[in-house]
Amino acid sequence: LKKWLCVTTTPIFDEANTIVGFICLSSDITRLKQAEEELKKNKEKLEIQVWGLEKTKSNFVLLYKEIKQRNEELEKAYEQLKSTQAQLIQAEKLKVIGRLAGGIAHDVKNPLSIILMGVDFLLKKIDNNDDSVHRALAEMKDAIGKANDIIKGLLDFSRPSELKIAPEDFNFIVKNALGLIKYECKKYRVEIIEELGENIPRVNTDKNKMEQVFVNIFLNAVQAMVYGGKLSVKTYIKELSEVVEEVGRRKEDTFQLGDSVVVAEISDTGPGITEDVLERIFDPFFTTKRDKGGTGLGLSVVQNIVDMHAGKIRIVTKKDGSGTVVTIMLPLSI
Template sequence: MHTITADQLKKIESLQTVPEDQLQWLIDQGQIQEYEPGERIFEAGSPLNITMIILEGSFRICMVQGGSIRELATLGEGSITGYLPFSRGKKLIGYGECVRRMTTLVCPAEKVQEAIKLHYELTEALVHIMTNRVRDFTALQQQNEKMMALGKLSAGLAHELNNPAAAIVRNTSALKEQLKQYPHIFKQIAAIKLKMSEVDPINVFIQDIINRPDKPVLSMLEKSAKEDEMMDWLEDHEVNSYEMAETLVDVGFAVNDLEKLRDQVAVDCVSPVLVWINNTLMTDKLVSDIEEASRRISELVTSVKNFTHMDMAADKQPVDIKEGIISTLKMMIYKIKKNNINMVKSFADDLPKVNARPGDLNQVWTNLIDNALDAMEGNNGGTLKISTQRDGAFVQIKITDDGPGIPEDIRSRIFDPFFTTKAMGKGTGMGLDVVNRIIQQHNGTIKVKSKPGETEFEVCLPLDQ
């Protein structure tokens, strides 16, 4: 069994300013304990009733989340943990497991409580350790929560950006191939020697068909039947291109339109004219698709900018609640689509702006909406309702899902730091704690009502701050 002296404790940075007689008192109240690698030091849920000073070795604190082990921290030589003066903790949130052979000085909590009255410097040192521990641990968990939220948003954004980006690449490549055909088509058109008086009516004819206001919406079967009919007509006129048939049907051409076109040009001109028309329509369609995909990317980038408020000050400013929620939904559109969620939005007209930090409020909407989507994940669908309205001197925001609900026995704990029912990798237990603190900082309130099939979070933010 090891022995320990006050000089040994003096080597621990946190205890260097504590008088030797107080350190000796601490040694006299405690006892030396040793642990082997793999040995459990304490279990989750055990009472927080000892103060432990690690003299040699190390151990890790872990918790079981969703059936997986999550490591919270590793403490080594010189660390002081367990009960500390004025700590409000009653139970241990995880279990302790020895990593390297460990020697510790363990002192009962009631003896450390006596030190508050007897030894000022010792108490001061231990309180300083506690405040550092709370600050560091909270900062770490908040960082984990932010990184987890960022990972979810990034995955959704990457998916949403990938589709239009891939469309641009694909259509740009097709457009290049289309443009390569222009010299050949020009030669064909030049060879038939159309007069300008013949070209203009054809252009007018094409535009009339493209701009028809009453184009029917075709089912897949109807579209396929029209394409087959179009292909038969083209083959009769020595044009073997199913791609052309698809393009003409997409734009709104019918066989009787081609009959009218045939009446306007000589028989030997039909094929070159149709090739010219098809190429013009294909080029126009590809450019339109590229324009639409580019617009989609631009909208997503704008949504990211609005969501993060990158170009705005961090201090409180007038914030449009509706705009913030819509930006958040755009960030999470991939998850909404993936989970087959039906959105029901009810935003009050002319809702006054709230004096707030926009980035903070977007964290609130992100956490509440993300939790609602996770709750409905097992439903193979669901309905997410979001509403805003004025309630006297407050703006009221309600976010409701039709998931399984929050069990009554844990409802009072959902805003506690580190409490989570999610599986490993899906949550750290800090999301609702962050939400609660942000709303308190804005002098608002948050309430939750839940029953099977309906969970509603109600946020109220004051208009006059």
């Protein structure tokens, strides 16, 4: 058994100051030394435990961060899944609506043609002095014309024809479309402001269909400015600083960071569009102009055409509510 002793030695001196002996005192300090060693061991154990706790804490922090990141990724994936599911449901609805619309349009088109021929025949045969009959027949002819416009819209929506792609002057298409709405601008006292970019390369597009897109958007903007206003049209090339998804018809149609696109930006000084209307603005048959003969198919067809060009159309109300901005982005090559 190991023991510890504390020994104290004191010298004894004589009268001549010479050491003549020693006094030795000893005490057993075994328990004290054992306690000291035990304390040392416990301190080392405690330091190891503290180190282990620090490491565990660090691991927990890393684990928490990883779990948080995974949760964020899962939430993002879930939102994307919901969005994709909604798009698939919407696409399926549009297919069904398209088939129904196409069938109805064909069934109605022929009888309308016969009625129109009958009205034209009666207009030629009746007495020219009978204004009331002439007026009634003219109103019938006008109503048939509106019905034909609806049928044309239904057919355009239900069976979009193949694109006739060719390298086209983008600004020329915009100018042509503006030329077609000049009378409407004069009627609504709308001033056209053109800011068409220079050195825009030719864009692979279907000239007629893209002209249809611009005419539709221009008319919507002009007719929204019932008290007059300004229609501004800008075109420019832009290098994207963000990824733009939901482009075109295919899953792989996505504008990537750094892609160069041609942009047409159309803004008006009308009352703007409310949030609830913006949410449904591309829905087929949705219109706020039913009393003015609107079919609710114009913007659906517009979106369809832009999609076919692997492009993107975005409609927003200005932050101050002083009008609407329509942005169309098309790839420089498709």
